[in-house]
Amino acid sequence: MGADFVPGSYWTPERARAAVAAMTREYESPAMQALLEQIATTMEQGADPAAAAAAMSATPSAGNRPTSSPIGPDALVYRRAIPADVPALASLVVHGELPPFFIEPFARGFVAVEHAGELVACGGLEVYDRCGVLRSVVVHERARGQRIGERIAHLLTEEARAAAITDLYLFTMHAHDFWQKLGYVDVPLDAWKQPPRACWQYRFMERYPTALRDVFVMWRAA
Numbered sequence: 006m007g008a009d010f011v012p013g014s015y016w017t018p019e020r021a022r023a024a025v026a027a028m029t030r031e032y033e034s035p036a037m038q039a040l041l042e043q044i045a046t047t048m049e050q051g052a053d054p055a056a057a058a059a060a061m062s063a064t065p066s067a068g069n070r071p072t073s074s075p076i077g078p079d080a081l082v083y084r085r086a087i088p089a090d091v092p093a094l095a096s097l098v099v100h101g102e103l104p105p106f107f108i109e110p111f112a113r114g115f116v117a118v119e120h121a122g123e124l125v126a127c128g129g130l131e132v133y134d135r136c137g138v139l140r141s142v143v144v145h146e147r148a149r150g151q152r153i154g155e156r157i158a159h160l161l162t163e164e165a166r167a168a169a170i171t172d173l174y175l176f177t178m179h180a181h182d183f184w185q186k187l188g189y190v191d192v193p194l195d196a197w198k199q200p201p202r203a204c205w206q207y208r209f210m211e212r213y214p215t216a217l218r219d220v221f222v223m224w225r226a227a
Contacts, residue, residue, distance in 0.1 A: 010085045010160050013167025015113050021132035021168075025203055027110035028131075032205045037106075045213040054216045055178055058104030067093075067100040067124070067145060076120050076148045083160065086115035086127070093117075093124045094141070101143035107205050108141070114164070115141070116157045120148065128157035130164050134200035137165040137227065138207075139175040154180075158187055165227045172198060173227050176206050181221045189223040196224065 031037055040061060047057045086094060091112050095105035108115070111131050118126035128142035139161055144153045165173055174197060177184055194210060194217065201207060210216050 010083045010116050012163035016132050016168040024110040028107045048215050055104055056102040059099045059102045062099055062105050064095045064099045064105050067096045078151050080120055082119040084117050086112050086117040088112050090117055094127050097124055097127055097143050098141045103141055116160050126153045128161055130161045132168055133203055135170055136172045136198050136201040137170040138201050138204045170227045173225050174201055175223050177221050178219055184223050189225045192222055192224045194222050
């Protein structure tokens with residue numbers, strides 16, 4: 006079990022560099038490049054890129070599991086994810102129709118929200134020098150209406166500030182209004198600073214600009 010999520014208790018420059026290096030190795034592998042090419046092909050046919058990535062990931066969805074007690078804010082545990090959580094995180098992300106790729110290198114930068122031992126929400130921060138990329142913020146439909154997404158975003162923002170991050174970026178399709186309310190604004194892809202351009206999502210969008218057709222690119226000062 007991971008510890009409670011205490012912002013600023015994990016990311017160091019060394020850990021950030023190691024995570025980015027691990028992500029880069031996986032991104033550049035022939036198997037991943039073939040999968041991304043396949044996703045790009047479906048996009049050209051009009052498919053939602055995030056949903057296509059989720060469908061092709063070979064990761065089972067979290068689905069609708071029965072629960073014996075109501076999910077309320079007092080019953081939730083917000084903790085820092087650990088590597089053993091990666092399969093459950095990926096399953097939840099797929100259920101949210103988001104790409105579950107490259108979670109493992111950044112797993113300790115994820116907020117894992119549990120109810121009765123079951124993961125019901127999550128969100129992560131990738132660190133690139135003085136910039137951060139928020140990703141994979143998902144709340145299972147059984148847990149919605151509790152402002153969980155807002156609390157995850159707040160914790161990740163505090164985590165970024167503790168790591169001396171000055172700029173936060175993200176990609177979204179269906180949560181544009183949510184992020185606007187949290188102070189994010191639309192920016193062009195080429196407005197990103199150089200360090201976070203190493204992010205796998207940025208590299209994919211730059212390589213396959215068709216993916217930007219329905220995707221919002223957003224930024225805010227940390």
